[in-house]
Amino acid sequence: MFSLHGKSALVTGAAGGIGRAVAERFIAAGARVVITDIVDGQGVADEIGARFLRMDVGSEDSVAEGLDRAHQELGPLDIVVNNAGVGDVGTSLADTPADAFERITRINQWGVFYGLKHAPAHMNDGGSIINTSSLAALIKMAGSGAYSASKAAVISLTRMAALELGHSGIRVNAVCPGYIDTALGSGDEGQILSEQFTALGRKGTPADLVGAFHFLASDESSYLTGQALVVDGGWSCGPSPQILETLLGSKTVG
Numbered sequence: 001m002f003s004l005h006g007k008s009a010l011v012t013g014a015a016g017g018i019g020r021a022v023a024e025r026f027i028a029a030g031a032r033v034v035i036t037d038i039v040d041g042q043g044v045a046d047e048i049g050a051r052f053l054r055m056d057v058g059s060e061d062s063v064a065e066g067l068d069r070a071h072q073e074l075g076p077l078d079i080v081v082n083n084a085g086v087g088d089v090g091t092s093l094a095d096t097p098a099d100a101f102e103r104i105t106r107i108n109q110w111g112v113f114y115g116l117k118h119a120p121a122h123m124n125d126g127g128s129i130i131n132t133s134s135l136a137a138l139i140k141m142a143g144s145g146a147y148s149a150s151k152a153a154v155i156s157l158t159r160m161a162a163l164e165l166g167h168s169g170i171r172v173n174a175v176c177p178g179y180i181d182t183a184l185g186s187g188d189e190g191q192i193l194s195e196q197f198t199a200l201g202r203k204g205t206p207a208d209l210v211g212a213f214h215f216l217a218s219d220e221s222s223y224l225t226g227q228a229l230v231v232d233g234g235w236s237c238g239p240s241p242q243i244l245e246t247l248l249g250s251k252t253v254g
């Protein structure tokens with residue numbers, strides 16, 4: 001169960017953070033993996049037993065070429081993870097420069113669009129595509145306007161692609177992480193907010209997430225498509241007992 005033996009995978013934005021952890025898990029489960037990133041990931045690839053290809057997900061040509069090369073090196077792919085992304089500018093919409101909004105949208109939203117557009121031609125029927133969205137797609141916090149919009153679009157694209165690719169047996173799902181301890185999620189606010197807002201009372205780690213990606217990549221999720229799996233320590237359930245205590249002086253209402 002959950003074996004990825006005989007499967008080949010490509011993970012974007014995998015020189016570090018969540019993408020690297022997902023690639024390592026796939027390799028541990030038996031997959032052959034190509035990691036891609038805009039920065040040099042050859043050292044990471046050597047360390048974890050993957051191949052590395054340079055790819056800028058903000059460029060359609062780069063994504064198309066990267067997928068083509070991965071296909072040439074590994075044969076048709078079974079798993080594609082559109083994971084690369086960048087964080088927010090931390091300003092209100094009124095103060096967000098249009099070029100910053102455009103950059104976030106191009107990488108986080110268009111990057112996933114390019115992956116969904118070009119990956120299927122390089123995949124086996126019955127494959128799995130996983131897009132990294134975010135809890136920010138579902139729960140809005142001031143200062144994350146561009147990021148939240150891009151991640152909500154990722155869920156919309158996930159559902160559309162699931163409908164369009166079902167005839168090939170290719171499943172398309174999204175993972176929506178809460179704050180995760182990576183370069184992108186390393187700020188103090190993620191620590192403080194996660195302690196206060198999650199049911200589990202802590203920030204997540206890449207190790208907390210990889211099981212969700214592994215499940216969605218494996219044949220154990222063979223009837224699951226078009227879904228957004230929220231991995232947020234229970235943040236989206238509602239106000240935590242910690243928050244109630246701060247606001248009401250009691251861990252319960254009523």
Ligand SMILES: NC(=O)c1ccc[n+]([C@@H]2O[C@H](COP(=O)([O-])OP(=O)(O)OC[C@H]3O[C@@H](n4cnc5c(N)ncnc54)[C@H](O)[C@@H]3O)[C@@H](O)[C@H]2O)c1
Nearest residue numbers: 013017018038056057083084085134179180182183184185
């Ligand atoms: N860390 C969190 O708290 C968190 C929460 C929710 C969602 N996410 C999402 O998870 C994904 C991975 O983020 P992470 O936390 O591992 O961050 P990270 O910064 O550790 O890793 C992101 C990787 O993407 C790469 N990248 C950036 N722009 C790129 C581009 N144009 N083309 C190719 N690669 C590019 C970076 O070089 C980096 O290696 C992102 O989509 C992010 O939005 C992260």
